Amino acid sequence: MRAKGLLVFLVLLPMMIPPHVTAIAWIQTLGPSSPLLRSVGLAPEIGTTHPLYSREGVILLLTIQHAPLVFLVVRAALRAQPRELSDAARVAGAAPTRVLRRVILPLLAPSLVAGFALAFVSALKNFGIPALLGIPGRYTTLPVLMWQRMASFGVSILEGVAVIAAIMAGVAVIAVAVTALLQRLGRAALIGPPRPPLGVRLGSARLPVEGALWAFIAVVLVLPLAALLATALVRTYGLPLTAATVTLDNFAEILVRQGVTVRAFANSTVAAGGAALVLAALAVVIGHLVTRTHRVRRGVGRGAEALGDLAYAIPGIVVSIAFILTFLRPLPILGVSLYNTLLIIALAYVTAFLAIAVKPVSAAFAQLDPALDDAARVAGASYGRRMARVFAPLVAPAAASAAILVFLTAYNEITVSALLWSSGNETIGTTIFNYEDGGYTTLAAAMSAVTVAATVLLMLALDRLGRHLPQGAVPWR
Template sequence: MKVLGKLCGGEGVTLAAITFVAIALFVFPLGLLARIGLTEGGALSLGPLSEALSSRSVLRALTHSLVTAFFSSALSLVAGTCIALVLGLTDIRWKGSFAFLLLIPMMIPPHVTAIAWIQAMGPSSPILRTLGLAPELGATHPLYSAGGMIFLLGVQHTPLVFLVVLAALRALPREMSDAARIAGATPLYLLRRILLPLLAPTLIAGFALAFVSALGNFGIQALLGIPARYITLPVLIWQRLASFGPSVLTDVAVIAAVLALVSVGIILAQTTLLARSRARLIGPPQPPLHIALGPLRPWTEAGLVLLIVATLVLPITALVATALVSTYGLPLTAETVTFDNFTEILFRQSATARAFLNSTLTAGAAALLIALGCIFLARFMTSPRRPARRLATGLATLAEMTYAIPGLVISIAFILAFIKPLPLIEVSLYNTLGIIFLAYLCAFFAIALKPVSAAYVQLDPALDEAARIAGAPFLMRMRRIFLPLIAPAAASGAILVFLTAYNEVTVSALLWSTGNETIGTTIYNYEDGGYTTLAAAMSSVTVLATIVLMVLLDRLGRRAPPGVIPWRI
């Protein structure tokens, strides 16, 4: 309150409103979850957690989660770092196109990725059957195993590591690298003795990001783990909540608290390691290195093309091929091709039409409101007033921590917070689109904050000072000065939020109800219910929409500050 008291007029009211919303969305639901998982009889206690971990099924699921998250993150770290080094340091051609195509798997929802790979590699794959390469019918699917889950989680999160390492390469000053090259250092020596040590903090951050993302991933773990009987914590939470019972919500909340504590522990460990390993660099960032590959350049470009074919073209082709046959398992030929599945999900099935509408409304509203909130919060993060800046930075840190918490944990927290009718108005948000919308605000706020805060840092403080001297109030300064300058970055952040929320299944898996389906839950239910061709058709439409939105974001990025659009190199 002291901080808000030092601000006058619209500035203080706006910061107070942002703080209230942050407490309502970030602190209150997760606080209820913490109260159930970390208290007993009203006092702080580890009893509920100990009791949960004494269960063999919970302990086994936790072990499975840690194993798959660790090894898939190691795979993502190696692959993502290698790709970033090639695109960020060498003279290969078409860097922007390569980066755009390599990032598409990250934008495609994990459950769609799982469905695409299942249909690409299994005995009923229309592509493999057409080519005569499919395994025998009845053979065990190669992805229905712990190794298959690790592989697919590694593929899904490789772009995350790629983005983190690429951003760090852009920020590295060149003095030491140039001095080493003048002294005759080979590219491999330069990489081993200078670049990788400087990138150590970034590699730690990339591994932690991939680990937390893999830990909370529901779509891949459910679609691969359930057939393989390799149950992880997110899947166990979903199964327990679906079983109902008098104490199921409390039991599930304790398991969710275990998952949240592991995620927060990883983030805290990352922060500690970063503090110890951070290298102090002198001088401003300069253009990145441009190592000439010589005769290796065509081979390197061919390797990237093969990687894109293997991780993007093959699974999407299999997905579309499955959508174009009447029965799953038929080869794709002129006699078997049909568009009935697309007609069914677009024009006949009311659930799919509802899902497209619900996802568009909730994701669109969340994206717009988050972008607006980020414009004001990021402004306070660069405020000349230290108290306001510190409070806004604390709220941003809270949003970052919330983003690191798995989506299923967010779902459980919001069920606890809103299962009862709201005070005064006596209206319950449970089993409505409203609770999904609020969960989106909590889960995805940090996505839009990064590009907006990066854009604010590049603005000249004299703009605000001149407007203050001229007597312009806070809201006028925001409307006439900052909003036009920040709009491209805010729009980019809004599109990123929309892309993430439009296709997600992790947050809404426990929050949806009949009449309030989302695209992600509808696709998952089709696949889980055995309607594979309909799931493939709806997934194909979703992939197309994702690519269209990415192209739109790319066009918009021409006006945005450098670094706002991830794949623009």
């Protein structure tokens, strides 16, 4: 297929768009008041129940949101399969469907299980889509239930909510453990040097296959983003997008006039940026420990890496409840309270997104020659000097990639900050959600459009940086 790099980038883009923005975009795509559908005369009648306000609507959008995760895992596994196995089966006369059934899928089974687990855990902890679609459709998930109880009764109901949070955390941990077991049981050992992946010529089927893929991208990405932009450009939600109704006032309102949105952009930049810098530094230390030959230090590094994976698997709203329980009272001795401050949100980001930072840096350390460390130690360099003069410069691009990935994830998130934000400490995610929940749809759409544009620009910057990074440092490369 042509333009595979662009196709992969576009297929993965929905994963980087915040779930609540995805929900808002699809609400404005298919609803009776959709400016995009009204401008072409295809909108349902006013008063019609929105088709996505249901259990099926929640499941559909969760599928669209998390399908790129499964795609990433399966794509990496397919590229790692030795092409000799498929070539041998084809030389023996096996038809393509038989090669797929008897060779490729059995070898792919552990990766399919991993993809299922990733999708399950990600959907389990998703807050934005079930909140915006499930609440009107009377379909409540556990994260939404915890948020509703905390929003209604405050910290007085914290003990009951903590029980639900513990159940969710337990389910996530069990899912990860069962997945690891199934992968271990289904893994088949492959030997031999790495070879280029199998290439399949589509022949006359290339144009239909390419057309189907571009149509898929148009439906799941272009259409909802176009509806989001159309809503942001009309004076009042429900008007068709015409020359008479188009305006930039909504963008001026959220970027200049509204103090809460300007503050939210600043707060998210500070919290996500601070967490990204801290995690990039921690990732360098952990990545170095993981690749050490000393057994104790390597064990410490792997333990920290495992804790990061565990924290990432646990739903973000559970992490926020844990931080409330920990920092509800002032810190001992210091007497300083972190509750209702921006710092508690940044610290929660550090806990929730450690795994994202460690992966690319660990991949970079794995490619370094251990003799570098030995030579520096023989020359008398201390640990800090070795890190500053030898390792940090070599893994700096991977650390920068890790920082950008963390920033991308934290900048627009809502799951972690949904229970931690307070007046004056709003984030982009909570502000967009509050606008949509309060009926300020055009402002929510304008703010969502700005965050999507910022996300795409950061992804493009990371893509350019990825040309100089080890394989696997940037997910879509």
